[in-house]
Amino acid sequence: MTDDVRASRPGGRTARVRSDVLAAVESELAEHGYDGLTIDAVAARSGVHRTTLYRRWKTVPGLLVDLLEAGADDAWEPADTGTLEGDLIEVNREVHAALTARPSVTQAVIAASFRTPEAADALTCFWEDRYARTALVVSRAVARGEIPAGTNAHQLLLTATAPLYHQLVLLRQPMTRDQADRHARIAAASVR
Amino acid sequence: MTDDVRASRPGGRTARVRSDVLAAVESELAEHGYDGLTIDAVAARSGVHRTTLYRRWKTVPGLLVDLLEAGADDAWEPADTGTLEGDLIEVNREVHAALTARPSVTQAVIAASFRTPEAADALTCFWEDRYARTALVVSRAVARGEIPAGTNAHQLLLTATAPLYHQLVLLRQPMTRDQADRHARIAAASVR
């Protein structure tokens, strides 16, 4: 989306600039958090000129979107533990880790998504992709005969993961990994 | 918090200015959404001077915080339908209505909470209060012998309401009232 098929000149300096900038974004994020993340600071730290940032990335959320896409793992798949409950627990632990990391790129991108539509779209796309892949957990459970065939995957994943997002992102309160596990179990039990 | 015990001069003009300003905030919010909500626009519409807004409310999120507090219903209680499931469905319908309203003050305040710590704190306080009151639903169910005494109220409410927030606020996708009801039922069933 940001680095679309630009037939022109993607290598060399351009690539170097991008990695320098993204590294600076990550550092700034770690030191000052999302609120302290400014174009000028990233420019100063990366040694790349302000105008270049404005031209290539437009906004602060744009930088985060690119960071999100650069870190996107195209080969990601949910772990296979052999049971629905085990799989959901693993999923929840990943979500839990992503949201409690310091700094949490995920948290930052969520914040950014409330500023510009581009960031919101990028996040929506990212999550749609993740939920689609994670649905594999459900189809495996169906294949094992663990749960009925008509099970609504999205609803199930929502039941498992939503409490984590709500507690950690919106309510801004702590949640232990045990509690995260517990919500995975509740979700697994809801479809039996 | 904003209008604390200011012994000085809370009546007359001051009160009029406040209601004018908050009305303007609501109107601007309805027309241009949160992103289009600017101090200058509120000043122009309300007829109150920019400087006054900056002095009393500081920021745009500050305005929303005051709007949230002005609209806070101190007498709010969860509906009593006679069953845990029925009560949770009612709670979820209220949350659903608040999040799908256009414009949604709740959605706007959530967006604001990602900008300033004050807004985040205000929202946290608001929700803490709401969850504490809603816990009544659980204690009533315990009193009826519907569910065991040790039931974790917060976890139960999280299971019921979190999917709504996640779907409508973070995933930014639609959710029908039926689906909201369904998550209430899942939560109710999880403690039986």
Next chain:
DNA sequence: TCCCTAATACGACGGATGTTGCGTTAAGAT
């Protein structure tokens, strides 16, 4: 090796946003 031009650097500019000092108005006490 040379050339073309995409990508970046530089500096200046304009607009929006927030601040400050001071004058004016009116709430509330006497």
Next chain:
DNA sequence: ATCTTAACGCAACATCCGTCGTATTAGGGA
């Protein structure tokens, strides 16, 4: 009715943020 001063209006100012025109650098093909 009068006085005090909190709250508000006003205008100038400072700053930050994003943009634009132009010069410079370096990728990649000939």
